[in-house]
Amino acid sequence: MKLSVHVCEECGHTSIPARLICPSCRAVDFREEEREGKGTVYTFTKINISSVEFKHLTPYYVVIVDLPTGERVTGRMAEEVQINDVVELAAMEQGAYIFKKCG
Numbered sequence: 001m002k003l004s005v006h007v008c009e010e011c012g013h014t015s016i017p018a019r020l021i022c023p024s025c026r027a028v029d030f031r032e033e034e035r036e037g038k039g040t041v042y043t044f045t046k047i048n049i050s051s052v053e054f055k056h057l058t059p060y061y062v063v064i065v066d067l068p069t070g071e072r073v074t075g076r077m078a079e080e081v082q083i084n085d086v087v088e089l090a091a092m093e094q095g096a097y098i099f100k101k102c103g
């Protein structure tokens, strides 16, 4: 599944998800580009105790995924995961990026 990256029209800085102001140059004009939603796990944390809202999902993992194009995206996974695992975007749920292991 592809994901949208917001690219600053002034300096080319990329953001996931969208921002109102570029954190690099403070410009406000962005264009949207698509990326393959596949990358490697930079780091993760296992959530055993969550807020009531996410209790039914526990345990789950919050992952930070590096895309090969340089962007970094925060998502959630149900499967056990390790650093450097290759993962891909499986779904979007209420604005959250849901990843799964590849292969």
Ligand SMILES: [Zn+2]
Binding pocket: 008, 009, 010, 011, 012, 013, 022, 023, 024, 025, 026, 027
């Ligand atoms: Zn910028």
